Amino acid sequence: MKTILSGMQPTGQLHLGNYEGALKNWVDLQDSYEMYLCIVDWHALTADYENSSELKSRVLEMGIDFLAGGLDPDKCAIFIQSEVREHAELHLLLSMMTTVPTLTRLPTYVEKKAEKGLDTYGFLGYPVLQAADILIYSAHFVPVGKDQEKHIWLAKDLAIRFNKLYGQTFNEPEVLLTKFPTIPGLDGRKMSKSLNNHIALADSEEATAKKLKRMFTDPQRLRKGDPGRPEICPVYLLHQIYNPDHEEVVAPCKSGAMGCVDCKGKLTECLNQKLAPMRERRKKLVEKPDYVFDVLKDGAGKARLKAQATMEEVRKNMNLVYY
Numbered sequence: 001m002k003t004i005l006s007g008m009q010p011t012g013q014l015h016l017g018n019y020e021g022a023l024k025n026w027v028d029l030q031d032s033y034e035m036y037l038c039i040v041d042w043h044a045l046t047a048d049y050e051n052s053s054e055l056k057s058r059v060l061e062m063g064i065d066f067l068a069g070g071l072d073p074d075k076c077a078i079f080i081q082s083e084v085r086e087h088a089e090l091h092l093l094l095s096m097m098t099t100v101p102t103l104t105r106l107p108t109y110v111e112k113k114a115e116k117g118l119d120t121y122g123f124l125g126y127p128v129l130q131a132a133d134i135l136i137y138s139a140h141f142v143p144v145g146k147d148q149e150k151h152i153w154l155a156k157d158l159a160i161r162f163n164k165l166y167g168q169t170f171n172e173p174e175v176l177l178t179k180f181p182t183i184p185g186l187d188g189r190k191m192s193k194s195l196n197n198h199i200a201l202a203d204s205e206e207a208t209a210k211k212l213k214r215m216f217t218d219p220q221r222l223r224k225g226d227p228g229r230p231e232i233c234p235v236y237l238l239h240q241i242y243n244p245d246h247e248e249v250v251a252p253c254k255s256g257a258m259g260c261v262d263c264k265g266k267l268t269e270c271l272n273q274k275l276a277p278m279r280e281r282r283k284k285l286v287e288k289p290d291y292v293f294d295v296l297k298d299g300a301g302k303a304r305l306k307a308q309a310t311m312e313e314v315r316k317n318m319n320l321v322y323y
Contacts (some may be wrong), residue, residue: 001034005139008040014061030071038078047123048237068282069201084136087132106274130155132316135162141173184234186211187216201278215235228253
């Protein structure tokens, strides 16, 4: 099997956008690849180092959602980044061959620096740590959407340069393009926890219904009899993902026969039905936090074996073995 590495920052409970954008795809891939799935707590510190006391609960919530969402610890290594210290060692070594101008030109650095006012050494080096995450497992592929391709180019560039300098050590990672649906939030913007427009996988049926009742629809549709435009309505976009018979709402929406309240009610029914098995698994996992942490410990053990073997080769090839 070829190897995949992917990761997610621990922000607590996952929402529909996290599930459709990453977790669902990981579940589909776990039978076909050797997979390392990392809860990247060090990455989280680059923007939130002052709140490290919240990391443990956030990591636990993410671990619960990973397992509830269908990841099988017998098929993939699910672990916490900081539990495999070799990530940090490789990050340090790769930083020696990465120029500051290379990092300051990266779009993600420019955008987030302006957005969040971040200007720390750790934030600047974030992409190098990300490259280390990938290369420490000599990953063949990193699953991302088309808009995230640039996130991987530095890892590939560093692999090429390292191999040229010190001999063949790393696979040159490639993007595994996957089609991620853009999940709209309750306000019509992209679903995001920071915007507080999300539906969490942990939300109850009642909470989901309450949230969907206030979801934005077609702004030109003010009352039930008004003709609707499902093609621009975020509620209909969710119908296309969660309602197998989504076309049934198109005609009555366009004619005005179906109002937004009824349309949202149908969506609520379909979404709650889709999430029911996941919520049931989640309910059981919440009662077994020790089991979840054991899964993460076991995953770290598997990841550490691979990472240690890689670092032995790295040190040898870089002439860092002295006796």
